[in-house]
Amino acid sequence: MKTRTRCLTSLLLAALTLVSTGGCITPRSLSSDAVSYNLAVEQAQNRVLLLNVLRAENRYPMYLTAISSIAGSVSAELSAGLELPFGGDAKSTFKATPGATYKVAPTMDLAVLDTQEFMKGFLSPVESEVFAYYIHQGWHQEQLLHLLVRKIEIELNDGGSGNGRWTATNYPDVSDSALCEWKAFATVVRWLVENKLETRSVTVPVSPILSDLDDLAAIVAAAKEGVIVEDEKSSDAGSAPDCKSDTKGGSKTRCGAEEGRYKLSRAEKRIQLSVQKHPKGCPIQEIMEQVGSDCWEKLEGWIQSGKNRSDETSGAGVISVKTTDDQLGFRLYLRSPEAVLYYLGELVRVAEAGKKLPLVCIHGKWEPLFFARKRDDGCREGVVQTEYLSAQYLIPASQGDGEQPWARWLTFEEGGERACHDTAACTSGEWSVADWTGDGKAVPCLSGRSMHSLSLLSQLFALHKSAEDLPSTSLVRIVGQ
Numbered sequence: 239m240k241t242r243t244r245c246l247t248s249l250l251l252a253a254l255t256l257v258s259t260g261g262c263i264t265p266r267s268l269s270s271d272a273v274s275y276n277l278a279v280e281q282a283q284n285r286v287l288l289l290n291v292l293r294a295e296n297r298y299p300m301y302l303t304a305i306s307s308i309a310g311s312v313s314a315e316l317s318a319g320l321e322l323p324f325g326g327d328a329k330s331t332f333k334a335t336p337g338a339t340y341k342v343a344p345t346m347d348l349a350v351l352d353t354q355e356f357m358k359g360f361l362s363p364v365e366s367e368v369f370a371y372y373i374h375q376g377w378h379q380e381q382l383l384h385l386l387v388r389k390i391e392i393e394l395n396d397g398g399s400g401n402g403r404w405t406a407t408n409y410p411d412v413s414d415s416a417l418c419e420w421k422a423f424a425t426v427v428r429w430l431v432e433n434k435l436e437t438r439s440v441t442v443p444v445s446p447i448l449s450d451l452d453d454l455a456a457i458v459a460a461a462k463e464g465v466i467v468e469d470e471k472s473s474d475a476g477s478a479p480d481c482k483s484d485t486k487g488g489s490k491t492r493c494g495a496e497e498g499r500y501k502l503s504r505a506e507k508r509i510q511l512s513v514q515k516h517p518k519g520c521p522i523q524e525i526m527e528q529v530g531s532d533c534w535e536k537l538e539g540w541i542q543s544g545k546n547r548s549d550e551t552s553g554a555g556v557i558s559v560k561t562t563d564d565q566l567g568f569r570l571y572l573r574s575p576e577a578v579l580y581y582l583g584e585l586v587r588v589a590e591a592g593k594k595l596p597l598v599c600i601h602g603k604w605e606p607l608f609f610a611r612k613r614d615d616g617c618r619e620g621v622v623q624t625e626y627l628s629a630q631y632l633i634p635a636s637q638g639d640g641e642q643p644w645a646r647w648l649t650f651e652e653g654g655e656r657a658c659h660d661t662a663a664c665t666s667g668e669w670s671v672a673d674w675t676g677d678g679k680a681v682p683c684l685s686g687r688s689m690h691s692l693s694l695l696s697q698l699f700a701l702h703k704s705a706e707d708l709p710s711t712s713l714v715r716i717v718g719q
Contacts, residue, residue, distance in 0.1 A: 275308050275344065284622040287692050288610060288633065292626045294583025295590070300576075302351040302360075304703065310344040351703070359702030363555020363572040368701070370509055372694075374437045378600050383427045383570075384408065384607055385578055385691060390426050391569040410584050412592045417671060418533035420596050428599075430568070435559070441468060441503040460502060468503045509557050509570070575698040582608045582691065595672040595682075597644060604644050604670045605686035609634070617683035622692075633692075638684045647672040647682055 282305060290300045351360075364386055372382050389407045406423040414420075460467070555572040573581065585608045589595045597604040611617060613630035620632025637643065648670050674681055 271310065275310065279305055279308070281622075283696065284692060285624045287695060288622050288631065289624050289626060290579055291582045291586060291608070291610065292624075292631055294580045295586040296583075296627070300579065302699070304349050304351055304699075306347045306349040308344060308346050311341075351699075355704060356702050360576050360699075361574050363574050364578075364698065366509070366555070366557050366572065367506065368698075369557065369570075369572060370437045373435060373509065377694075379431045379435055380427055380598050381600055381607060381687060381690070382694075383430065384424070384598055385581065385694060386572055387427075387570050388573045388577060388581075389571045390423065390430075391571070392426065393567040393569075394565070408581075410588045410596055412584075412588045415592065415594070416532040417588075417594065417596055418536050421533060422537055424596070424598070426568075433561075435509060437509060440506055441466065442506050443468075443501050443503050465502050465504050468501050509559050575695065575702070578695055578698065582695070586610050589672075593673070593675045593681075597648075597670045597672055597686075599670075600687060602641070604642060604648060606644075606672065606688070607686070608688045608691045609682065609684070609686050610688065611681060611683075614681075616680055621685065621689060633688045634683045634685045636684055637686070643684055644670075644672055644682065644686070647674055647679070 286303060290302065293300050369382070369386055372386075373379065387408060389405055391403060391405045393403050406426045407419055408423040410417055410420045555574075557570040557572065558567065559570070560567040585595065585606065589606075589609060589611065595606050595609060597606055610631055610633050613620065613623065613632050617632070617634055619635040621635045623630065623632040625631070642648075672682060673679075
């Protein structure tokens with residue numbers, strides 16, 4: 239009897255424990271679920287970006303979506319049942335039926351990015367201030383110039399036969415087996431990187447000349463908008479003005495030494511080329527020597543006929559830089575986020591159809607800006623994977639080992655160097671293209687700068703999202719049980 243009582247007591251205590259702890263969620267479980275959601279968002283957004291790059295490769299329409307919100311409910315339920323013998327003829331059998339359930343029910347809102355406001359930003363060139371920001375923040379210049387600049391226009395003003403204008407277009411053409419056009423553009427990029435593209439603060443006039451500045455309230459309001467009051471004679475756009483408070487005749491913020499005539503200006507970040515004097519013939523005349531003999535005839539025809547000259551001179555998405563002696567000038571024409579996406583698609587097309595891939599020198603390594611390939615036995619692990627047109631595509635998970643992981647696929651002109659430096663003068667003669675057209679050459683399974691390029695693209699997209707694009711009630715709702 240005592241044994242029976244002890245068993246009954248133990249079962250009752252166990253049942254009470256189960257019921258009392260039912261519904262409790264531990265901080266560890268909540269933390270694990272939150273991290274899982276974050277990782278799911280990472281994979282979803284990276285796969286959407288890769289999917290649209292593959293659409294761009296095939297010149298198919300692109301469809302952009304974004305996760306606007308994730309809400310989840312987590313619950314735990316515990317139950318217990320106990321059967322007890324009753325009556326004089328009942329068997330001495332006790333039966334316990336414990337139970338437990340754990341539910342996670344996430345709800346995800348998916349927004350289709352096709353509003354007029356988003357598309358205007360998506361199709362407009364990247365603003366020069368954004369480009370200057372990335373330069374100022376230390377992003378590798380060669381990577382930024384290749385991704386964000388669609389062409390560079392070069393102007394010579396020697397006062398002699400060197401006068402003229404020539405345009406280098408950033409286009410890896412799959413029909414051009416030698417990638418001549420891209421090599422010409424890369425030559426100019428290397429020269430700009432060598433000569434230090436930098437940002438500086440300048441003041442830009444935003445008003446006509448003013449003679450009366452007695453309205454203190456207006457001056458304070460202008461200051462809140464980032465506008466400064468500058469003396470008319472302070473016209474040096476190369477440096478920020480010396481501004482100080484002047485209480486004479488009223489408290490005003492003024493820049494300059496003299497009173498009487500003023501202008502309103504705004505400080506902006508601009509791009510400048512820090513080089514004292516340009517070397518004659520570089521980069522235009524030296525392009526012929528840099529790109530290789532297989533490109534001479536094509537590029538010589540462009541220069542002599544003027545075919546590759548641009549008629550665009552100004553407008554949104556154009557950055558003008560000059561050498562300090564004003565004898566060599568450049569205009570950088572920036573891409574739109576949509577064009578950046580298509581550019582990555584062009585790189586995939588050249589790699590897949592042409593079996594070649596242009597490499598750039600970043601931190602001492604030859605690497606591609608972006609590389610995605612079909613999944614096969616030679617490359618099975620990908621940091622991002624997606625299915626498209628009945629094929630599995632991936633961005634390889636490996637970045638490679640050693641100083642030059644792409645060395646086995648490099649091709650150079652006879653006598654060229656395999657060395658790679660962050661900066662290289664025009665006369666270095668260093669050029670590199672990954673090539674696996676030969677028999678027995680394996681397709682590379684290395685990612686290069688692919689994820690870094692996707693990161694930049696994701697940030698450009700985010701700049702143009704608004705509350706309008708990410709509604710709280712979405713057209714597409716996915717519920718997981």
